[in-house]
Structure formats: C-alpha cells, structure tokens
Amino acid sequence: MLIFLGPRIVLLSVPKTGTTALEEALAPLAEIAFRAEPSVKHLNLRQYRNRIQPLIARRDRPAFQTVAVVREPLDWLGSWYRYRRRDALIGHRNSTAGIDFEQFVTAYLQPDGPPPYARLGRQSELLIDHDGRVAVDHIFRYEAMPLLVDFLSERLNHPITLERVNVSPAAALELTPATRERLRRELAGDYAIWQAARHAGE
Template identity: 60%
Template sequence: MLIFIEPRIVLLSVPKTGTTALETALSGKAEIAFRNRPEIKHLNLRQYLGRISPLLAPIGGAPFESVAIIREPLDWLRSWYRYRTRAELIGHANSTAHIGFEQFLREYLSTGKRPRYAQIGRQSNFLLDASGKVAVDHIFRYEAMQAAVDFLSARLSTPIKLRHSNVSPQAVTDLSPETEVMAREVLAQEYAVWEAARIAAVPAPVQAGP
C-alpha cells in the first residue's frame, strides 16, 4: 500500500495484480509506504479504513481516494498456481509443483477443508468496506494496466515507467471445459467486480440520446 498526501491517493496492493511494479516505480513519491512483509504490504480496504485512515484524519483536507487493480479471476488463479510452483517452495505445504492446475483449481473452489496450497482468498475481499460493499473509488483491470498508469501519472503529476517484477514461473494451466464452466459459476461475483472495473483512465463519456 502506498499513500500520497497531496494528491490524496491510496494505492492498495491486491496480490498478483502487478502492483509490485507500480510500487517499485512510485514508492519514492509516496509519503507512506507499506511494503515487503505481505501482511503489511497487502492491507485491504477495511484495514485501511479502520486502522490507517484515522491516523490521516488530523492532516485535514479532501478525502483520500482509493485505487486498486483487479485481474481476470481465472488468470489471477493461474498466476497464483504458477507462483507456487517455484523451486524454493518444493517440499513446502504451499507448493503446487506436484499437482496439475485443474486439481489446484477444484480444491480452491471446494467448500470443504482445502490443502495449504489452495488456501487463497478472493480478490474482491481486498475491495470491501466493513458493510461488505465494494467501496474502492477507482478499480482498474490488470489487463488494462496502461489505464491505471495514465490515471496515476496524471494524479501524481509524474511519468510512470513500469518494470516487470515478481514474475511467476511458466507452467501448464489448461482446464477441461467442465471445470472452467464450474469455476465461472462459482466465481460469478468475482467476474462481476472485474467486468465493472475500469479500462480507461477517465470514465467513458455518456452518449447523448437521439
């Protein structure tokens, strides 16, 4: 999480959405940076509103606006799967090096007790306020990262050049049609949030009627 005081921007760090590259490019511009340790770096909106926002209140001024990136849900899970196949995790309970992606996904979607390597939350959980409502002010699609870069560049009055970082290993992530259909049904709410996310730096203009 990065906090920029003057432009009143809070950049949330949803895991596996390219925010490490954004943080690398922008951390020097931020007055407050939560990074390195995952439990600090990946604070969600509720944690920000409950713990961090009150500390900023004495500064005064306009409310801070929150920004987040969200990835196509199955692509997000593919990234997690590939990340957990890396050599340094082999032998660890979080490793997916010994299983296929389809098994990983079915276990992730299971309502029963999941193995450690499939214990991953939902992207939308990072975007919810205490009432359970998606309440981040500006949500961009990972697949339209340039839109997020353009938005942040304009708000922070600084050019942004991203470098690839935290890249996951290559791995086969094919799915049977049946499993993909099941996944899209179970993850329908995740898809709704992703589909509503922005793909442009500014909202598209409303078309005038005839």
C-alpha cells in the same frame, strides 16, 4: 499499500495484480509505504478504513480516494499456480509442484477449506466495506495497466515507467469445461468486479 498525502491517493495492494512493479516505481513518491510483510502490505479496504484512515484524514483537506487493480479471476488463479511452482517452494506446503492446474483449481474451490497450496481467498475480499459492498473509488483491470499508469501519472504529476518484476514461471493452465464453469459460478462476484473495472475499451 502506498499512500500519497498531497494527491490524496491510497493504492491498495491486491496480490498478483502487478503491485510489486507498481511499488518499485511509486514507493519513492509515497509518503507512506507498506511493502515488506504481506499481512501489512496487503491490508484490505476495511483494515485501511479502521486503522490507517483515522491517522491521516483531515477535515480541512479532501478525502482520500482509493485505487486498486483486479485481474480476471481465472488468470489470477493461473498466476498464483505458476508462482507457487517455482523451485524455491519445492518441498513447502504451499508448493504446487507436481499438481496440475485442474487439481489446483478444484482444491481452491473445496467447500470445506482448501489445502495450504490453494488457500488464496478472493480478490473481492480486499475491496469490500463493512457492509460487503465494493467500495474502492477507482478499480482498474490488470490488463489495462497503461490506463492505470496514465491515471496515476496525472494524479501524482509525475511520469511513471513500470518494469516487469516478480514474473511467475511458465506452466500449462488447462481446465475441463465443467471446472471452468464451476469457477465462473462460484466466483461470480469477483467476475462482476473485474467486468465493471476500468479498461482500455472505455
């Protein structure tokens, strides 16, 4: 999470949506940056409103606007799967080495709780308020990163150049039609958020 006091912008950090590249480019411009510990870096909207907003809000200044990136859910899961196949995780309970993508997604969708390597939550969990409504002010698709860069460049009054960082290794991402359909059905809320997010075709 990055907070820009002057422009009144809060950039939430949804995992596997290019946030590391954004942090590398924007952290020097932010007055407040939560970057290291994942449980702090990836504070959700409710945690921000409960813990952080009361510390920085001022009645004599405009309200902060929140910004986030979301990824097409299947692509998001594919990124997690590839990331957890890297050599550094082999032997760790989070490793997906030796597991194909079909097994990974099926495990992720287990109703009684997924195993550690597929325990990821939902992107939507970071974007909803206490009433369960999506309440982030500006949501951009991961695929429309240039649109987000233009938006932030204008709001921060500073040119932004992103580098490719934290790139996951390549892997086959094949699913049966039945599993693909089940994923779309069970992640309908996340798909709806992604479909409504700002994109280059607007």
